Amino acid sequence: MIFTEPFCLSYTGSTRATSYNWGNKTLTRDGKTHVVWLDAVATVCGRTYDHASKQWGETVRIDEGSDNHTCPCITADADGHIRLTFGPHGWNGNWNEARVKWKRSERTGCLDTWEPIGDGYRTSWSNFGYNATAASIVHTPSGLDAVVCRGGEHPPQTMFHLQKTVGGWSSAKALFCQEVEPQYTHNYGHIACASDGTLYAACHFYNIGGSGNQPVTGDRSKMQSYGAAVLKSTDLGTTWTDLGGEVVDVPTTYNHQVAIPPFDRNIYVNTITTDTSDTLWALTLNPGLEEDGVWLSKWTGLDWETVQLETYLPEGRTAVESMMTIDTRNRLHIVLTTVDRAAVGVDSHWGHPSSEVLYLGSSDGGKTFESAEVSPPSSEIANWLPSISRSGPYHPVENPTILYTHGDVGSGLTPDTKTEVWCLQIDKV
Numbered sequence: 001m002i003f004t005e006p007f008c009l010s011y012t013g014s015t016r017a018t019s020y021n022w023g024n025k026t027l028t029r030d031g032k033t034h035v036v037w038l039d040a041v042a043t044v045c046g047r048t049y050d051h052a053s054k055q056w057g058e059t060v061r062i063d064e065g066s067d068n069h070t071c072p073c074i075t076a077d078a079d080g081h082i083r084l085t086f087g088p089h090g091w092n093g094n095w096n097e098a099r100v101k102w103k104r105s106e107r108t109g110c111l112d113t114w115e116p117i118g119d120g121y122r123t124s125w126s127n128f129g130y131n132a133t134a135a136s137i138v139h140t141p142s143g144l145d146a147v148v149c150r151g152g153e154h155p156p157q158t159m160f161h162l163q164k165t166v167g168g169w170s171s172a173k174a175l176f177c178q179e180v181e182p183q184y185t186h187n188y189g190h191i192a193c194a195s196d197g198t199l200y201a202a203c204h205f206y207n208i209g210g211s212g213n214q215p216v217t218g219d220r221s222k223m224q225s226y227g228a229a230v231l232k233s234t235d236l237g238t239t240w241t242d243l244g245g246e247v248v249d250v251p252t253t254y255n256h257q258v259a260i261p262p263f264d265r266n267i268y269v270n271t272i273t274t275d276t277s278d279t280l281w282a283l284t285l286n287p288g289l290e291e292d293g294v295w296l297s298k299w300t301g302l303d304w305e306t307v308q309l310e311t312y313l314p315e316g317r318t319a320v321e322s323m324m325t326i327d328t329r330n331r332l333h334i335v336l337t338t339v340d341r342a343a344v345g346v347d348s349h350w351g352h353p354s355s356e357v358l359y360l361g362s363s364d365g366g367k368t369f370e371s372a373e374v375s376p377p378s379s380e381i382a383n384w385l386p387s388i389s390r391s392g393p394y395h396p397v398e399n400p401t402i403l404y405t406h407g408d409v410g411s412g413l414t415p416d417t418k419t420e421v422w423c424l425q426i427d428k429v
Helices: none
Strands: 007-013 026-029 032-039 043-050 060-064 073-076 082-086 100-105 133-139 145-151 157-162 173-176 190-193 199-207 224-233 268-274 280-285 294-299 304-308 317-326 332-340 356-362 370-373 383-388 401-406 419-428
Touching: 007 032, 007 043, 026 073, 026 401, 032 073, 032 401, 032 419, 060 100, 073 133, 082 133, 100 133, 100 145, 133 190, 145 190, 145 199, 157 199, 173 199, 173 224, 190 268, 199 268, 199 280, 224 268, 224 280, 268 317, 280 317, 294 317, 294 332, 317 356, 317 383, 332 383, 356 383, 356 401
Parallel strands: none
Antiparallel strands: 007 419, 026 032, 032 043, 043 060, 073 082, 082 100, 133 145, 145 157, 157 173, 190 199, 199 224, 268 280, 280 294, 294 304, 317 332, 332 356, 356 370, 383 401, 401 419
16 A cells, blocks of 8 residues: 655644544545545635645635534535535534535635625525534435434434425435433434435434433443444435335334344444445444444345454554545545553543554455554544545545544634644555
8 A cells, every 4th residue: 555645734723623434525536636624613624636736725714613513524516516514513503503504616626616605595595404413415416415414303313404406405304313311412424325326324323321321410421322223215315215125214213124233232333335336335333442343344235244343453452433435446445543442541532642543455345454554653642533535426436535633632612722634645555
């Protein structure tokens, strides 16, 4: 594997500049790579690399979000217009009435100007969701954008939104829910689109009330997931089925008919994506230090085929977050944050100074992997929150781009802490 020289996109990044793994932050088409991230505290920024001149353009400050959960996410349409979502942290109703914002670039292959321009009804069309956060967007072959996000009444659900052909957005359709009393939950929904327009939506089921913990006033350190699940739609979200094609009444709770391996475990879904034959893949991970599990699963058409990847991690290190893509030659590319288990000890691994970014690559369909440390070792400041190019119908991945954040975790949603945002590309495998 050959990587390009790392490039610092920004020295003023947010504490979650390159989070989160459901949101695509980089795409390449027509000889240009477009990247978005979050500058401190919540400024959505973009930058473009021209492969002909081998030069990065200037930073474009696109818009202001609400806090370090603003999470910009991009896709592209058939003409090359960039389409962007970003949003609040749900209950922050003072920002855009707790709705997701959507933008479309005014020019193809360009991040510097966006539509709609100005105020009024055209701008209101661009907003959607209720109590919304954590949006993931993909552009479909129908010419419409599809989004999943968290939202709705408490406890929040995984919501699906489809763009209307006449403009604006359809009403939210709840896909996944939890039958728990109102409390803090998150789903972190993912969406992927196959070449024929088939949509896949996934989430995990996470709340405070697990393991006998009191759901409202209990110990937040005991919050956990009890599984992950995925649904399929071949009609732009009008109906949803399991992967075998059986109709599922939505919103659905967690059950094995729609579950992603491993079943009934404390896992997060970190990626769903398709390969060139439109086969669905899923990457799940245990988010804590109680075990080292990283699971790569492929839907064979009848069942899941699953392998574990933790044997490829450096000795003594545990993966705590990850993201995956599959390129046009069906090579698998995975980036992970790993931490030194001994150094973390009883402390939280979140933003721990021992955090480093690891790359795993496979050219044989996940049978074997090569590994490489992407970030330079640092014992004092975390290298973490890795992101990698995700494919869409109009931006397939040939050689992925990797982003990560180098900096302190900060405190709360709006810390003044600034970080560095680093970028490198996989040149050859």
